[in-house]
Amino acid sequence: MSKTTPLMLQLSSADPRPIVRQIGDGIRRAIASRELPVGAQLPSVRGLAQQLTVNPNTVAKAYSELAAEGWIDSRQGLGLFVAAPRQMLSDAERSRRLGIAIDTFAADVVGLGYPLSHVIDQVKAALKPVLNKRTA
Amino acid sequence: MSKTTPLMLQLSSADPRPIVRQIGDGIRRAIASRELPVGAQLPSVRGLAQQLTVNPNTVAKAYSELAAEGWIDSRQGLGLFVAAPRQMLSDAERSRRLGIAIDTFAADVVGLGYPLSHVIDQVKAALKPVLNKRTA
Amino acid sequence: MSKTTPLMLQLSSADPRPIVRQIGDGIRRAIASRELPVGAQLPSVRGLAQQLTVNPNTVAKAYSELAAEGWIDSRQGLGLFVAAPRQMLSDAERSRRLGIAIDTFAADVVGLGYPLSHVIDQVKAALKPVLNKRTA
Amino acid sequence: MSKTTPLMLQLSSADPRPIVRQIGDGIRRAIASRELPVGAQLPSVRGLAQQLTVNPNTVAKAYSELAAEGWIDSRQGLGLFVAAPRQMLSDAERSRRLGIAIDTFAADVVGLGYPLSHVIDQVKAALKPVLNKRTA
DNA sequence: GTGGTCTAGACCACG
DNA sequence: GTGGTCTAGACCACT
Numbered sequence: 001m002s003k004t005t006p007l008m009l010q011l012s013s014a015d016p017r018p019i020v021r022q023i024g025d026g027i028r029r030a031i032a033s034r035e036l037p038v039g040a041q042l043p044s045v046r047g048l049a050q051q052l053t054v055n056p057n058t059v060a061k062a063y064s065e066l067a068a069e070g071w072i073d074s075r076q077g078l079g080l081f082v083a084a085p086r087q088m089l090s091d092a093e094r095s096r097r098l099g100i101a102i103d104t105f106a107a108d109v110v111g112l113g114y115p116l117s118h119v120i121d122q123v124k125a126a127l128k129p130v131l132n133k134r135t136a
Numbered sequence: 137m138s139k140t141t142p143l144m145l146q147l148s149s150a151d152p153r154p155i156v157r158q159i160g161d162g163i164r165r166a167i168a169s170r171e172l173p174v175g176a177q178l179p180s181v182r183g184l185a186q187q188l189t190v191n192p193n194t195v196a197k198a199y200s201e202l203a204a205e206g207w208i209d210s211r212q213g214l215g216l217f218v219a220a221p222r223q224m225l226s227d228a229e230r231s232r233r234l235g236i237a238i239d240t241f242a243a244d245v246v247g248l249g250y251p252l253s254h255v256i257d258q259v260k261a262a263l264k265p266v267l268n269k270r271t272a
Numbered sequence: 273m274s275k276t277t278p279l280m281l282q283l284s285s286a287d288p289r290p291i292v293r294q295i296g297d298g299i300r301r302a303i304a305s306r307e308l309p310v311g312a313q314l315p316s317v318r319g320l321a322q323q324l325t326v327n328p329n330t331v332a333k334a335y336s337e338l339a340a341e342g343w344i345d346s347r348q349g350l351g352l353f354v355a356a357p358r359q360m361l362s363d364a365e366r367s368r369r370l371g372i373a374i375d376t377f378a379a380d381v382v383g384l385g386y387p388l389s390h391v392i393d394q395v396k397a398a399l400k401p402v403l404n405k406r407t408a
Numbered sequence: 409m410s411k412t413t414p415l416m417l418q419l420s421s422a423d424p425r426p427i428v429r430q431i432g433d434g435i436r437r438a439i440a441s442r443e444l445p446v447g448a449q450l451p452s453v454r455g456l457a458q459q460l461t462v463n464p465n466t467v468a469k470a471y472s473e474l475a476a477e478g479w480i481d482s483r484q485g486l487g488l489f490v491a492a493p494r495q496m497l498s499d500a501e502r503s504r505r506l507g508i509a510i511d512t513f514a515a516d517v518v519g520l521g522y523p524l525s526h527v528i529d530q531v532k533a534a535l536k537p538v539l540n541k542r543t544a
Numbered sequence: 545g546t547g548g549t550c551t552a553g554a555c556c557a558c559g
Numbered sequence: 560g561t562g563g564t565c566t567a568g569a570c571c572a573c574t
Contacts, residue, residue, distance in 0.1 A: 287508055343519070374534045384505060388539040404523055
């Protein structure tokens, strides 16, 4: 009875991220912000592929990565569903990944010419809806 | 008689970024933090390649990208020098890039389970030395 | 200078595991048993695909899963290398996975008619060379 | 007048195994542990399907696989009954299947970081109630 | 209908 | 040369 949530995903060819990543990131964000609640069914591989006009394999790959990371569960013949949140990674690995993400981010924004306060404000605005939600 | 600044660059094979990007990011960071001041001469392609034990083509590629982005200027027969800060990107482009960087960052840290405050603190610490320097 | 280790992999069509899994499991075993030491270069995607007469994409998929699990590191343009061991998973997740693995194993051996002692002996023999090695 | 044994089966959507396999494995385990003794009648396809709220086709498929493997016998018009234990597989086939099960298990637990003794203890605990029962 | 696997072949970035 | 991405299309298992 769980209806498939529409899911607004915007692919952009100007975005340097590969399509698979854009899809995965978009869904990750939707799950973290509870736009897609636990147990919700995701659009089918073929359906989403058609909606985004990309190859079904591309969608399938994004989905399978999300499944490997514990964001979604796959049920043979039924579809894909938002999984209950659980901590997959060790503390050491989480800390390591945070460091990498910050280094990458720093390299990306250096040279854009924005003052620190502006960048921080934007980061806060982007993270607020996706952090501290799934454990609330 | 501007002496070539030594330039401490640490390439890491554990770092997922390709070597070209590690070099470019490292130099970009050094310029932004004024470790390499305006007018300072950069190491030669061959010299840096030897120092880092990488292919000279890789260094040359990193340099040419930095030049295209306006970070460094090449003076024929003399070498490469840190350029005066100037903004080469349109406001729309800068804003778009910031948005993408933030999206990517958000996707990376979501699911790590850290509270917003912790992430923000880390980001601030990482950005402080590289932002607000060249525009000061 | 690190020569590619030959790597004996036996694919079997009688094996119910999909090819991707057989490849991944085989390499995981080789790394865990230190047959492939840390830093060793793995056979190239195309090379291994040719050796096993499977599609390069299949090998690439197996490799990318191993990379996601932290077994190997990929270096653009250079190849794939055995990564230094690190604990990626949280205690809760490790315990969960052990439980699933044991349940699956139990379901597989029930009905084969072997006495408990025989099964345990075989399991011990199989696990001895792959457990307690990477931390030794 | 053999009454249908209630049969406690727990289907879990968190379990990665497909439903057919969960049903088959559950019944196999119940028979092996003598929870379902030889001659006991199994619930009807429709009854079990209703109890588990799954498609009757799924239950029927699970039953037909169990029958093919010799676990249960169908008596026309009467229903399905637990068969007397017999070995339908050749020694070579049994040995091959044990090998595959052990390989899969080893690949699953390698990398979890548990000491051999801990894994063996858990395996013993899981196998004790289902092995050495039907041949005793 | 659903997802999962596999093949084939193309194009790109990196060194 | 290396790996990474994407498309196209086929076949299978599950519900």
